[in-house]
Amino acid sequence: MSxxxxxxxxxxxxxxxxxxxxxYNVQVTPVKCNRSLNPQSFSFYTIPSAIRDLTVVEVTTSSLSLNWSKPEGNCDSYSVYLTSLTPSFTDKKTIECSTNACSVTNLKSGVQYNITITAKVNDTIEGVPFSASHYTKPSKISSITPENNSSKVIKASWTKPDGYQSGFEYCLKEAGNISCQDCNIQNCDGSSNCTISRNCSITTDLSMEESGKSAGTMYCLCVTPLTNDNSLAGETTVTSTYTEPNTVNLSLTPDSKSIFSNWTIAENYQSFQVSIRESESNNILQSDKTENLYYTFQGLHAAVNYTVTVTTVNGDLKSDVVTVSIFTKPTKPESCSAKGGQAGINVTYVPPIDSGNSNINYSVKYISSFWKEENVTYTNKTNINIPNLQNGTTYRIEVRVVAGSLMSDPCTAEAQTEPEKMTLTLIMMCSSIEPLYCGKITTKDDMLKKLTDLTNPTLNGVYWGLKWVNRN
Structure with a gap:
């Protein structure tokens, strides 16, 4: 004490x-003729000095943690005043701190605050003010909504978070086969002031759009709110988004009970949705998901028209559907028979087992080698009557299963129409140097055989016959 x-x-x-x-205590004593009279006493405080070295040690979306050096001299406590400097965000806070470290809470996010601190004595006397300004961190975006992306464009939007933001930093990173954890868009070095990373963009909009991307690719999209002229970053929101995959070039190779499908595609993909249905009924018979560039549909019926669809899948996005129809290979009827009648033939046949109960088509062809005549009838029935044929003619019948442009091997049968018989008399003269040769039975039989062999190639395929008629 001095x-x-x-x-x-x-x-x-x-x-x-x-x-x-x-x-300080002050005593004033009047002095007269070297004599001290009655003294007058009073006391007062000197004003505290300004604090020094104000530091913001931690920043959140709703608080600032402060630290400073004590002022020269003495002080009992400190008053901390915060006032918003950001337009449209009116906010004031006053707190009392007993030490040279203090946290101010319940602040608005992303807002610039003027910070004024005064040292105090006697609970009422404030010293020289010290002022600085600082921002709270901007609030995190709650979610990112991917838009209708195309094969080359990524679009997304988000809802404005609470508080103030000077902008938003977004970054796209091709994910490959990893899940999206971050986009490596911040470099904070342990401090609140983050530098803007490379390959990112800043926007004041609540949406983003980037073109020139690879089709069928997963990207990590990160959006970070910014404040303080985009120099202070908040917490990053991460989501995965996809470009729409390309459609495939589809090829089909049929067998009687299966269809092998394979395809090619440009650029990237995740998987494929494949399905098959009967074209006539439109009922889906099989549906599956595969990551291969091929798929075999088994357990099908022969000679049936099937429609195969392949859709490229990439996350929640799907390409346009590629559709190709094709018939399975037909197999021939199990059996067939033909019965001739008056100028017509009735043909009956049994469907192939491989076709099951499917509705299939047939071609029924008749051939006459004698008349050099043939004709084809198409039908989906299992029996047919062929009218207006030549009487007494042998016809070859060929029944095939028809599937588009494909035909099975034939099931064959023969039948002869009923003849209208006519008699033609041939008179032959026999002469021989051998006595009694022409009268022998063996001579007649031998002649009849030679005549039959001579005539057969000409009349093959029609009804005819030769026999001796004795004329007395």
């Missing part, structure tokens, strides 16, 4: 070299 004593002829005095923030 004491100052001095004599003054005036009715006032300037006291200097005092300690800031200190309580």
């Amino acid at each position: 004491t100052q004593t001095f004599y003054e002829k005036n009715l006032f005095s300037q006291i200097s070299n005092l300690i800031a923030g200190t309580l």
Whole structure:
């Protein structure tokens, strides 16, 4: 404790070299003729000095943690005043702190605050103010909504978070086969002031769009709110988004009970949705998902028209559907028979087992080698009557299963129409140097055989016959 004593002829005095923030007692004694009269006493505090070295040690979306050096002299406590400097965000906070470290809570996110701190003594006397400004962190975006992306364009939007943002930093990173955890768009080095990373963009909009991307690819999309002229970043929101995959070039190779499908595709893909249905009924028979560039549909019926669809899948996005129809290979009827009648033939046949109960088509062809005549009838029935044929003619019948442009091997049968018989008399003269040769039975039989062999190639395929007629 120090004491100052001095004599003054005036009715006032300037006291200097005092300690800031200190309580002083003053006694004024009148002196007359070297005699001290009744003294007058009072006390006062000097004003505290300004604090020093204000530091913001931690920043959140709703608080600022402050630290500073004590002022020179003395002080009992500190008053901390915060006032919003960001337009449209009116906010004021006042707190009392007993030490030189203090946290201010319930602030608005992303807002710039003017911070004023004064040292206090005697709970009422505030010292020289010290002022600085700082931002709270901007609030995190709650979610990102991918839009209708195309094969080359990524679009997304988000809802504005609470508080103030000077902009938004977004970054796209091709994910490959990894899940999206981050986009490596911040470089904070342990501090709140983050530098803007490369390959990212800043926008003041609540949406983004980038073109020139690879089709069928998963991207990590990260969006970070910014404040303080885009120099202070909030927490990053990460989501995965996809470009729409390309359609495939589809090829089909049928067998009687299966269809092998294979395809090619440009650029990237995740998987394929494949399905098959009967074209006539439109009922889906099989549906599956595969990551291969091929698929075999088994357990099908022969000679049936099937429609195969392949859709490229990439996350929640799907390409346009590629559709190709094809018939399975037909197999020939199990059996067939033909029965001739008057100028017509009735043909009956049994469907192939491989076709099951499917509705299939047939071609029924008749051939006459004698008349050099043939004709084909198409039908989906299992029996047919062929009218207007030549009487007494042998016809070859060929029944095939028809499937588009494909035909099975034939099931064959023969039948002869009923003849209208006519008699033609041939008279032959026999002469021989051998006595009684022409009268022998063996001579007649031998002649009849030779005549039959001679005639057969000409009349093959129609009804005819030769026999001797004895004429007396």
